[in-house]
Amino acid sequence: MIEPISNIGMNIKRLRKAQGMTLEKLSKLTHVTRSMISQIENNKSLPSLKTLQQLSSVLRVAIGSFFESEEDSETPVHKKKDRQPLKTKNGVNFSLLTKNVGHHNMEILYNVYEPNGTTGSLYSHEGEECGIVLKGKFEVIWNRKKYIIEEGDSIYLDSSKPHKISNIDRGESIAIWINSPPTW
Numbered sequence: 001m002i003e004p005i006s007n008i009g010m011n012i013k014r015l016r017k018a019q020g021m022t023l024e025k026l027s028k029l030t031h032v033t034r035s036m037i038s039q040i041e042n043n044k045s046l047p048s049l050k051t052l053q054q055l056s057s058v059l060r061v062a063i064g065s066f067f068e069s070e071e072d073s074e075t076p077v078h079k080k081k082d083r084q085p086l087k088t089k090n091g092v093n094f095s096l097l098t099k100n101v102g103h104h105n106m107e108i109l110y111n112v113y114e115p116n117g118t119t120g121s122l123y124s125h126e127g128e129e130c131g132i133v134l135k136g137k138f139e140v141i142w143n144r145k146k147y148i149i150e151e152g153d154s155i156y157l158d159s160s161k162p163h164k165i166s167n168i169d170r171g172e173s174i175a176i177w178i179n180s181p182p183t184w
Contacts, residue, residue, distance in 0.1 A: 008052075011066045013041040015059045030054040049088055062182040064096055064107060075099075083110070091117030091167075097176070107182035111175045113138070113167035122162040129179045130156045131165075136173025139166045 016026055023041075027034040032051055039045035047055070056063045067084050083095040091114035098108050113136070122141065131138075132154040140147045143161040148168070157163055159179070167173040 007068060008047065008066045009041045009043045011068060012037070012055055012059070015061060015065070016041075019059065021059075026055070026058060029058045049086055052086075062107070064098075064182060067096070068099070088120075090120050091115070092119060104182060106178055106180035109177045109179070111177050113165075113173045113175075115167060115170060115172065117173075118166040119164055122164045124162050125159050125183060127159045127179060127181050127183070128157065129159050129177060130154065131175045131177040134174040134176060136167060136169035136171065138173055138175065139168045140164070141166075 016023075023034045023037055026032075027037055030037075030051075032054055036045065036047075036051070037055075040047050040051070052063050052066060056066070078097060078099045082099075083097070085093045085095040087093045093112040093114075095110045095112075096107060097110050098104060111131075131140075131149075133149050133151050135151055137148065137150045140149060140155055140157075140163065142155075142157050142163040147155065149155050
């Protein structure tokens with residue numbers, strides 16, 4: 001059985017070829033070097049989240065589709081052991097709670113924010129999102145206003161408005177986050 005993380009390279013290559021795109025063209029459109037894309041496709045290097053975002057944008061697929069395996073079935077169950085977390089340089093660990101995200105209208109994430117972890121600078125994207133805090137305390141800046149949410153609190157956002165999420169607790173903070181359409 002192929003390790004789930006190795007599906008990334010195979011899926012990028014499969015999606016690129018299905019669209020009749022060469023390594024050179026994908027490199028030019030994503031501003032990722034041809035050699036880096038080749039290393040990713042051949043499982044010699046793991047892409048950063050930024051690189052995954054660039055590839056998914058050009059290939060017009062959700063980031064989660066890079067993690068799917070041919071063995072994924074139609075079962076609605078996604079086991080904890082099968083989650084594939086992505087860690088950002090800003091101290092946030094994202095794990096999808098659903099399989100086959102490219103085939104859904106929403107994605108559900110289990111987010112663990114390290115102390116001072118943040119989504120980075122203000123950003124916006126298509127859709128809407130909702131989060132519920134399981135542990136800790138977050139500062140959410142949305143549409144130029146600041147909101148503090150703690151354990152048990154939830155928030156609903158129009159994602160097209162600039163927003164940023166930061167852990168303001170001393171320890172790690174955890175939230176379940178739902179995005180529609182999927183952003184991964």
